[in-house]
Amino acid sequence: MADNHLFRGCRCTLDPWVFATNLPPEQNPQGQHIWSRPLARTWTVMLVLCSCLVYCARMAMPVCVVSMAATFGWSKTESGLVLGGFYWGYCLTQILGGHTSDKFGGERILFLSTASWAIITAATPLLGRLEDHSVAAMTIARFLMGLLQGVVFPSLVSVCSQRMVEGERGFLMSCINGGSYFGMLVVGGVGSLMLERRGWQSVFYATGALSGLWALIVCRFLLQGQVIPNHLLSASYWSVPKLHWLSHLKKGPVCAMVLAHMCHSGASYALLSWLPTYFKDTFPHAPGWLYNVIPWTIAIPSAVSGGYVSDYLINAGYGVSAVRKIMQFVAMGVSSVFMLLVCKPVTFTFALASVSAAVGCNTFSTSGVSINVQDLAPSCAGALYGFMNMCGAFMGLLVVFFSGYLIEVTASWPAVFSLIGLLNVTGLGFFLVLGDASRVDLEDYRAVSPVGRQPL
Missing domain, CATH: 1.20.1250.20 (MFS general substrate transporter like domains)
Structure with a gap:
């Protein structure tokens, strides 16, 4: 592994069987694998950045919709249809995202989700070439964005509950929440400037690129490219009754x-x-x-x-x-x-x-x-x-x-x-x-x- 200063001092792998908790058994009845201190600090930074980028990508369309409506000739109803597509998709994957994160590992679900919606965000301006079908194309893109982002916060909760001790969860989740508000400010401020000077396409390109960079860092340094460990593919691992x-x-x-x-x-x-x-x-x-x-x-x-x-x-x-x-x-x-x-x-x-x-x-x-x-x-x-x-x-x-x-x-x-x-x-x-x-x-x-x- 590269000796990057940000990750120095911790073994950056997320196999839950590798990390031995530092809690005595009577205080860790579930057998949870708590993050070590250096790794907890690293992941805190990455999770806060993730929540920031989630809202940057989510709010890119509301920030740009007026300019896009002028470009494609959308009515208010059509603009509302495009914006509303996100929330219908967002509602559908909440339970799936949380349940899968509890079984599969929230860190991996966050990586897969972020990498996917980063591609969709960056590709959104390309859909503008379908001018005759721009409303349908953008609505579908927003729906897919909602599906993929619907798993994010359940995954964050799963990660926090499995990797952090009880007395530190509130601070981590509050930092993540603060990152969400910061993302709204960033896309509202910087995004508005980019919209004015470089056009609405630049907002989607920049947000998609930054989200992709986050996913690349997580895969390279924290997951070490091992997104699906072998033990997670065994039938016995998934034989536990579901939806308990x-x-x-x-x-x-x-x-x-x-x-x-x-x-x-x-x-x-x-x-x-x-x-x-x-x-x-x-x-x-x-x-x-x-x-x-x-x-x-x-x-x-x-x-x-x-x-x-x-x-x-x-x-x-x-x-x-x-x-x-x-x-x-x-x-x-x-x-x-x-x-x-x-x-x-x-x-x-x-x-x-x-x-x-x-x-x-x-x-x-x-x-x-x-x-x-x-x-x-x-x-x-x-x-x-x-x-x-x-x-x-x-x-x-x-x-x-x-x-x-x-x-x-x-x-x-x-x-x-x-x-x-x-x-x-x-x-x-x-x-x-x-x-x-x-x-x-x-x-x-x-x-x-x-x-x-x-x-x-």
Whole structure:
């Protein structure tokens, strides 16, 4: 292996049978293979970059759709068809991605997925040559992009649950979440400049090339070209009963987690989708870059700090269940308070501050419900997260549509913000009452004290 300084000091292979955990057996009942410290640091950087590139590729079409519509003569309906293709594909592969990652290894699924959608992204401008069929071609491309990216976050959850100790998962997942917001800022800022100076094609070429470079580095230095190890091809390895995670859906803590995630996703989708329209309608003379940039700039440090605080509390001896509920209370309870503040007439400065605070608090869910699946069932966290993320995505689509209906019928933004608050309060109530962090995937599991290491 090349002696690259970034990877020096760790044996960069991902065969799960190679890494011996440094936890005693009674604190590692599942036989998980925890990453060594140097490898954990390396993968933290790569996973954050992955989440950043995911959103760069995902948001490339929304950033460029106006220019593309002018080039190809698309109507608003046709533009909406192209944009919506992503989400239908995104919903379909959540469970598959999570279940496969739990069995196959999330690192490998991330590599295969990223390499695939990098090619599709870079090839998107070539589809523009099919001018007579541009809508169909671009819609299919977006649908395939959604299928391939649908496995990403369940895979990230699976990796985190299998490779990280309990007291460090919150920080890692929060960094990954912060990377997503950074990706939105990058494609919104740099992508807009490239769009203006080099045309919409350059945005897709650059994003596809960077994503391909990420996949190449992972394959060369971390996977060492061994994407499918021999033991994963044996029939005995795949003979374990599949979909055993479905039985956990009957348990109260799991149901509370899924319901809370659905409500939070619905509220978040509505918030993200309609905030620009709210500011444009309510404050037509306000600079657009302020309300399109500042909330997401606040979200990055907020997401990271939420993960750091949650891990600090767990390593300090606070109960994991209590910490998850505190984080979710901030994400769904406190954020709703800030949103309700703009239900009455306010100044632009006050509205921007309140919305930014709500978006910042909303990111704390990464250390609450989103990571709770790793507490409850680390052996099948990817599949369970894929299921609840699929439910959350469908919930989001319904809430976004219904919010648009409310705006059209009532012409009242307070009605939309009240709907967001109602969803948050409902999901939060179930999670506070029924939520827990004790494992449900091992019948003979006995609670152990969390093992803490210093944050990455």
